[in-house]
Amino acid sequence: MNAKKHSTLDHALDNYSTADFLLSDHFVNHQLEPTPETALLWETWLAGNPPNRHEWDRAVYLLESIRLGLSHYAGQVISEEAIEALLARIRETNRQYSVPVRSIGRVRWMAAAVVLVLSGLLAYWWHGRHDSESYYAERMAGLQSKYTERVNRSRAVETIVLSDSSVVRLAPGSRISFNPSWDGASRVVYLSGEADFEVTRDIRKPFLVYANEVVTRVLGTQFTVRAFDAEGKVLVNVKSGQVSVSKDDVPEKGNVQDASGLLLLPNQQAVFSRRSEEFSKSIVSEPRVIGVENEMPSFEYDAVPVTRVIGDLEKAYGISILYNREQLKNCELSASLKTETFEEKLRVICTTINADYQKLDGQVVIHGGECR
Incomplete structure (x- = not known):
């Protein structure tokens, strides 16, 4: 366009x-x-x-x-x-x-x-609107007093360390409720607003975040949830590990295994439209390298097969890239891509092989391309 x-x-x-x-x-x-x-x-x-x-x-x-x-x-x-x-x-x-x-x-x-x-x-x-119409307020009204609430009324992000050593970075204007003792079958958190989570892994107790109509379920990972009452969407953005998101139909049971939803991997995000009650999955706006630094490719290429370059991108960013291997088997790339962003790397590759690309459902699809 x-x-x-x-x-x-x-x-x-x-x-x-x-x-x-x-x-x-x-x-x-x-x-x-x-x-x-x-x-x-x-x-x-x-x-x-x-x-x-x-x-x-x-x-x-x-x-x-x-x-x-x-x-x-x-x-x-x-x-x-x-x-x-x-x-x-x-x-x-x-x-x-x-x-x-x-x-x-x-x-x-x-x-x-x-x-x-x-x-x-x-x-x-x-x-x-009356608080009873808020998802968060409705949940709080039905919870026992053992839950602790933290509200960030400041203009800076507030860091909260939970009893399992998980870290929550609560954005201004947001609030969160949790049981300090984690004495249930799962670690349940209720959020109104936005927060970054760095969850300590515990396969015995999944970590659940209820935010508006969406529940996010993890074992241990880093992710962000944004769910303000006044906004028409709920956003879940994954930095590492994997996350499942689904519609919250039965918040009081703390069980989302039977709910339909999406599985998100690093550098993927889900947006839930509160109007249509539908999820969509996409690549985050600025993907970041997710691997261990000393295991990362150099992104320095001298007549290197394009298929290997694409493989390096998938390894570094954890994003699946679909393309026609047979069509690109003779393509090579000579370039330095050390400082380029993920998007810029893709553009260089596609320009070199006379192709274009599309970001679709959390993946990249390369169309066309020819080399002699």
């Missing part, structure tokens, strides 16, 4: 704002009615224009907040027809102003202000 395919995104590639995306009919249509084709096009465009990723993520969050808030509100006050009408008006507004964003001036900022005010009102409505 390139900027010419976006009538409202045809100015400097590194200078898009959240409002620019929200005013793009292509962006809104993809968020409301995504298809595999539009997902691939947007992911390819973002990969080629990385400075825009942050503003893209903000625009996705704002639009998802609007959709989630309207969905919940409909069950109490307004009809589904009214919601559809509002979403249709968003699309229609974008069509009416399908001109270069930098040139629409006052109209651009008025439209952006409408979206931001609406999302702000929805956030206020979320926070203003």
